[in-house]
Amino acid sequence: MGKRAAIVGFGQTKGSSSRKDVNGIEMIHEAVSAALADAELGIEDIDAVVIGNMDHFEGINYVDMWSVEGSGGVMKPIIKVTTGGTTGTTVAMCAYYHVASGLFDRVLAIGWEKNSESDTTGAIITAYDPIWERPNMAGAIGGLAVDASRYMHDHGVTERDGARVTVRDRLNALNNPYAHLRQEWMRGKDVATLVDLLVSSEENQVLAYPLRMSDLCPRTDAAAALIFASEDVAETIAPVPAWVLAVANRHNTVYYGDLDWSLNETLEAASRQAFAKVGIREPLKEIDVCELYLPYSYAGLAWIESIGFCGPGEGRRLLWDGVTDMDGEIPMNPSGGVMSSNPIGATGVIRVGEAAIQIMGKAGLRQLNRDVKIAMATGFGGCYWADVLLLGKNKPL
Amino acid sequence: MKDAKPTCEGRIKVPYKWFVGETGSRFFAALRDRCEIWGTRCSRCNKVYVPPVKNCWGCFQPLDEWVPVSDSGVVESFTVARCPDAMFGLDPPVVYGLIRLGKASGSLLHYIGEARPEEVKVGMRVKAVFADRRSGNILDIKYFAPVRE
Ligand SMILES: [Zn+2]
Helix, strand or coil, rough: CCCEEEEEEEEEEECEECCCCCHHHHHHHHHHHHHHHHHCCCCCCCCEEECCCCCCCCCCCCCCCCCHHHHHHCCCCEEEEECCHHHHHHHHHHHHHHHHHHCCCEEEEEEEEEEHCCCCCHHHHHCCCCCCHHHHCCCCHHHHEEEEEHHHHHCCCCHHHHHHHHHHHHHHHHCCCCCCCCCHHCCCCCCCHHHHHHCCCCCEEEEEECHHHHEEEEEEEEEEEEEEEECHHHHCCCCCCEEEEEEECCCCCHHHHHHHCCCCCCHHHHHHHHHHHHHCHHHHHHCCCEEECCCEEEEHHHHHHHCCCCCCCHHHHHHHCCCCCCCCCCCCCCCCCCCCCCCHHHHHHHHHHHHHHHHHHHHHCCCCCCCCCEEEEEECCCEEEEEEEEEECCCCC | CCCCCCCCCCCCCCCCCCCCCCHHHHHHHHHHHCCEEEEEEEEECEEEEHHHHCCCCCCEECEHHHHCCCCEEEEEEEEEEEEEEECCCCCEEEEEEEEEECCCCEEEEEEEECCCHHCCCCCCEEEEEEEECCCCCCCHHEEEECCCC
């Protein structure tokens, strides 16, 4: 028992603000069909299914059963996983555990969300403790704003620095046909001009200080699916499987007031564990590409410091020096990232899938112009918990 | 294609009552009856928890030592919510943030009042303003107001 496991297939739907033409089940079917086609497998080849979303976004609590027309899970083992923002990365990790345990050879991992079907802020408020914090705080934006305002204060970071992250991700999204926000008006303009436009625009209103519209991810409808396979079959399915090198997860304390706001503690600890497993000492040099769950602009500065790509307060230098751009030393979010699509339950699956296709060489226009040996994907959840996955081209020892 | 019925609408309204427990209730009773703020202390970890916790997160031991905590403290971080939201029940702009009280190890998440949004800064000293009518919940603290010297 105990097997190496790899990703051998990935499929996703195009993100949009509202998929009016399909219901949730039908949207899941599109992603599953795309993943099966990518791996050249049939649903009969799948041994088990892991599926996830956040119950409150659609108001359906038995998604594992409800979705079988879309998941293809009729008379198969199915497990539903819900961990808030990290749902998609946890779905991927759970599918990996299935295969790595030696109990299953081919496991389908599905994430999906139809944010258009309910009130995202109203649903996210359920992530806060009802007695101590829910009465005086609401939704997703406020918590992130409190984080951003502390980070700006500690490091003298400006709104131009935040906008630099947005510009990178949204320019990258122009290469991704599945991205929700493809802002064509940005095409061909240089970075400094775009940053100036964002911070001077009156339409770009402040939602919660210091966060403007352009600092935040969209609400997206989309589904995504991955196929994990054991070492016994992976290489017969995919010419270049994306091997799982390490997975790590950390949770912290629940109250916002008790977190250490000088860093993202859970992301730091999970990254450190994953790097130790793979023997990575200098993440900036050794990792070839990242798909990071960055739901708002300043996370693209602060959290890359927590991961260990640079020291505290140095994130903005990496951004402005172009180190994280497509042709930089450590390209981040070639897909356009969460800033360009956030179908919450699917978002983590997309991070892992986009990291995998860079290794598999299937990323199309957003494929890096170099050999990708190690790719990193992360997940972020509500009151600061974190998932980290490292994928590799070489089969782990 | 023209749909006869593109959506089916619904609203799920489920009543809940969340039990505060004896530890939280003791905090709320002191707040309601005497306008006092108390925390639980872990001597092993040298931490004072506000809100109080029954069991220490650091060492997983039960806590039974209560300590009074000052009703004034420092703004650790904050935001100014500019969009109306049903959950606030307040008109924007709404200022709220993390307030570290006296010797507490962490902060309390709460509103900041009696200050223009542009006046609020990280590091600013604030003091609790209590609600006139208190019913034993976290909103018995109305908000924290700047300490003007
Ligand atoms: Zn302790």
